[in-house]
Amino acid sequence: MTGVRDLALPLRDPADLDPVLERVGDARIVAIGEASHGTSEYYAWRAALTRRLITERGFGFVAVEGDWPDCHRVNRSVKLRPGADADPRDALDAFSRWPTWMWANDDVVAFCRWLRDVNAGRPEDERVGFYGLDVYSLWDSMHELVGWLRENEPEHAETALRALRCFEPFGEDGAEYAFASRFAPTSCEQAVVDLLRHLCEERGRRADEDDPEARFSAEQNAAVVVDAERYYRAMVRGSAESWNVRDVHMADTLDRLLAHHGTGPHPPRAVVWEHNTHIGDARATDMADAGMTNVGQLLRERHGVDDVVLVGFGGYRGGVIAGSEWGGQMQRMPVPEARPGSLEALLHEEVGRDALLVWSRDGSRPAELERRLDHRAIGVVYRPEREKWGNYVPTVLGERYDAFLYLEDTSPLQPLHLERADEHVPPLAHAV
Template sequence: MATGRYDDEVAALATPLGDPGDLDVLLDRVGDARVVMLGEASHGTHEFYTWRAAVTRRLVEEKGFSFVAVEGDWPDCDRVDRSVRCRTDAPADPRDALTTFERWPTWMWANEEVADFARWLRAHNARVAEADRAGFHGLDVYSLWESLREILTWLREHDPEQVPTALAAYRCFQPYGEDAQRYALATRFVPTSCEDEVVDLLVRLRVRAAADGADRFGAWQNAEVVAGAERYYRAMVRGGRESWNVRDRHMDDTLDRLLAHYGPQARAVVWAHNTHVGDARATDMVDAGEVNIGQLARERHGPDQVVLVGFGTHHGTVLAGDAWGAPVEVMRVPPARRHSLEEALHAAAPEQALFVFPSTPQADLLSHELDHRAIGVVYHPDRESWGNYVPTVLGDRYDAFCWIDESRALRPLRVRRSSPSEPETFPSGV
């Protein structure tokens, strides 16, 4: 199918993007929606991060959004949250909190682009009442041991009666040396696991969190992470795609807990990869039985309360590794392959453009299935002829789309050397 047939539709739908004032049409589309999810076609593209930050600034300032929730670990992001909300027990510069990230790929959040946004968020929060300060939270499921340590530290200071329960969970995992894959493999071949200890811990913290304040909520959330991670790693070693659904359902549940915690008027911005944000039912993920947070949010809150925004690029550079745990490098992003969404937009869209879709898509560009590029933290540009593309019905997968014809790589912060021992995520680190 020739992509030139979409030229007139692309030109008619595109709003050129030059500065944050050009985002008015998107903010109009957001309206009173409770959740706005902002995607990315890679985890290593400068423009995806800076335009997400520009959208988020306007949502926080003009529409009172309550927090940003990202595809990151809860304990790491909690240090950033304390800093941006001007807590006295946190660094005065959020950049210092970002440099403590340890799990590979650290550069996914420990980069200059996120540091710039976090500094802005702290400055914004310093001007408003403490109760109105916007947060920064992690949605992901990987931080099993980090979350266990956070729970123990918190309980020893605030609720020592519960320490034995937490220690029982910690000691159950301890023989595996903080190696998630080793634990998961053991549960596959030996009919035992740490699930009972984790559930006991979770129940106790959940009951107490219902009656107590924000600090108790953090301990509860870390317990939810431990429970989710235990399920995730067991599913992962069994093979197949179940682990993907465990992870995205955990992120969806975390988002729901955060909305409830912030109150009935709370509104959330989510930053995650397109493969999580764009409704899975408009891709070939549905054929594999996979769900994602974009689909789950629409189902939970209603499509009128959720705005999904995808991102894409035709060519440029990106930050990624050539294997799981490998050193990060700037890689070339080759021109998009023929008959892809990216080729169609490259042919007719402005160099930077915003597309906001009508509620009932009529244009062929929005209703035809086109291949749409997805780059993970592990990337091989020479393999794009057979990989890195997701068949997509654009107008069903997203409510809007941000286009960058030529993109540049992120600028990573210097952090402590991370360990590659964490098992690779499925598929390919997205």
């Protein structure tokens, strides 16, 4: 039987990604991970693969682990919408939720500028979008929704204002709301559920409106508010529930985006950008033992393994941008050589160069892909000194992903700005 050394293909330039495109075939969803939120090479290779999926395979939008309101501003810019930022860099530089460097960085700017240029040569209804999947933007989404209703459906704005007033006593502080709802007999749950139901009912009566994407964005902001309220209430219980609320929300949002884009002659195809911890199937890790699901697992369950391709990343050593604590100022940190016995150490020993691994779910695979090995995962909080006992997820590589990009040496992202003193820091639940 061949070993992992025989499976490893060269990874030098975007042309070397041909085997991934062959593995994708007719699949509608390609989810591409990252082993940290602060490594330039992961972002650059992910963008290179996404460019090819858009230009060669007709993928119609990119959905990322970011907040809906922030990413909607980027979406409007890359789609050249009237009144939008002429340079996507301005939209990305406006990101204000910690950790801003996840999206406000040079690598994402380069991709979004490329996407805007591609879209400039396409009809408006064929332009590729950029959307946020995450759940943290409760107050931003509520304010966006109130503003949209005041402008478009002023007779219904009071419904949203009633929900907003429910949250006002907590000063736009998710942790304060979460702890208060734990002890109070009532919460804001019913108010936000009523708001979402109202918007869905109105959609059926206004199918002929001029800007369906603006209404879709309003509905998505309402959905964020519903699930963010659930997320914050679940967070204080200290279980896997808040993680699951968040990942189910991201999978639900992707499904809504696919349905929204499904009016053309061809089924919509989506690229998803998130951390490996969300992208890789949780059932191939110790996450499942803790009662946690994730986006990768949900995509395979909902759409089938033939329609979903999961792509992971890993690196042996280098540098990263991260915070030493939740909400802390970003720092450039060293990433030491992977610890002995880990997946990354194995690839360093057996391959020793940047490499692409692609395999079939049905065929025979090297034994190393069937073993549970520690696989490094760096979140927005990172402490290199904990490498000996933390920062790794036990993983069966061949079950967690369908393809894997391994890099010997990595370097930190280049952020657009330092963290600002007034930016919003979400309550701590899971640091990835």
